[in-house]
Amino acid sequence: MAHIIDGQAIARKMQAKIAEDVAVFKAHYGYAPGLGVVMAGDNAASQMYVRMKRRACGEVGMESFATLIDANTSQAEVEIAVKALNDNPAVHGILIQLPLPPHIDEEKVLGLVSLDKDVDGFHPVNIGALAMKGREPNFAPATPSGCMVLLQEVGAKISGANAVVIGRSNIVGLPVAMLLLKANATVTICHSRTADLPGLVRQADIVIAAIGQPEFVKGSWLKPGAIVIDVGTNKVDDASTEKGYRYVGDVEFASAEPVAAAISKVPGGVGPMTITMLLQNTLLAAQRLAAK
């Protein structure tokens, strides 16, 4: 029986500490750390994420600012929104809610975010530093950092471990692979073209599943005693629930739980950590800017 990694509880504990630090910051400087969010389009999931992030800011005593732009916006409009947040002294962290509409040049927009305010760590320069040995980004992306905290909380030995990352997205798979490598894991990056995924997963001491496929990874693939971080949050129909659906991860929990040493919950695993790491980065940005 695996230890169930309760991201909700870990996030609650961390957010309580962040709220204390925010109170100290406010008492010292007379203003609160502020997060600015840029969102373009009306993607329902994105709208929900932005609402959750703003609510979390309020709960720890931070300010939040949202620039909501129509889906049919222009590149110039999105860029102006980012620059306005760069110039706004009440904004210490900037988050571009991804994905942007397909006609917007995402890489260019991310590259406009002030390096001092890049709390999501997606500025190309921060990604470059994340990928390189001996360099540190100003901020590491939130979801991958949250995965690392969950591993630390469960006492995972990362250095020298075989870590298999399933999925190579820019938001989770690639940056989490880089963080694991910085922590001296041997890292294998798997994806849709991988020939024998079960065979590779079977050798992993640490499995990070981030492919967005409901219950794709089976318990029979796991090495007994593996530590499993499930980043997926997939909506599946379930007539037995009041809403008619529920959320499941990328890992088949029922079959994985008896084999793994530890496994994160979905929902309530990585999800709450993402917001927590964003709050922590925003506080850090405000502290650094105040000290300049």
Place this chain on the structure above:
Amino acid sequence: MAHIIDGQAIARKMQAKIAEDVAVFKAHYGYAPGLGVVMAGDNAASQMYVRMKRRACGEVGMESFATLIDANTSQAEVEIAVKALNDNPAVHGILIQLPLPPHIDEEKVLGLVSLDKDVDGFHPVNIGALAMKGREPNFAPATPSGCMVLLQEVGAKISGANAVVIGRSNIVGLPVAMLLLKANATVTICHSRTADLPGLVRQADIVIAAIGQPEFVKGSWLKPGAIVIDVGTNKVDDASTEKGYRYVGDVEFASAEPVAAAISKVPGGVGPMTITMLLQNTLLAAQRLAAK
């Protein structure tokens, strides 16, 4: 018996094509593509590499410019040298010979190179693009690109292959892992903390050895039929040679050659490709700048 990958011959063929293209470029624009090199310190290997690069430029009809600075230089002096090359219209590609002296901030210097002239691909923004899915750097680093050309020349099936990269240096290991991933290989990055290197190598269809340890990887570790690219160039004593030394790779050639399907030579494998890719990137930079 493995096919021996002759980087020297492949480089010669590619450089002949580059020389033709340079001649066309000169006839059209009235000037030659130019490479500017910045070197600080008196590292003997670096001096040799700079000489080899300048000689290769001459052989294909390119100009080359070298800024040689004392080891006890200041950060400001190195930065001024880079900026001068940025501003010099006769220089289309800039190479910072690494390593810089330890008191120089390498990341900062690399970040000053004009993105249009970053033919070694080590500007943080280019590394960031290299690491990300769906993005392309202006230029990919020379040695890793040379490894990819050798794989293509030998007809390696990269997509879906298990590729094991041994070594995670910023110059070879990390960027070649990213190039392999972009080509849809399943990539495992191994290093000094890796627990069971022979076991991991045994599963690899493609092995890239880049650790700088003479004959470290043994033939018994290889999967029969693997394709091996040996990036190492290690000087070892050999009383039987005229000079008293010879160069060996990171792979024990004698034991690997009977097991591998193909293996690159040392010397004469990856080494000549590095210079070739640098020349190719410099030509490309000149073509792009001329078209602006």
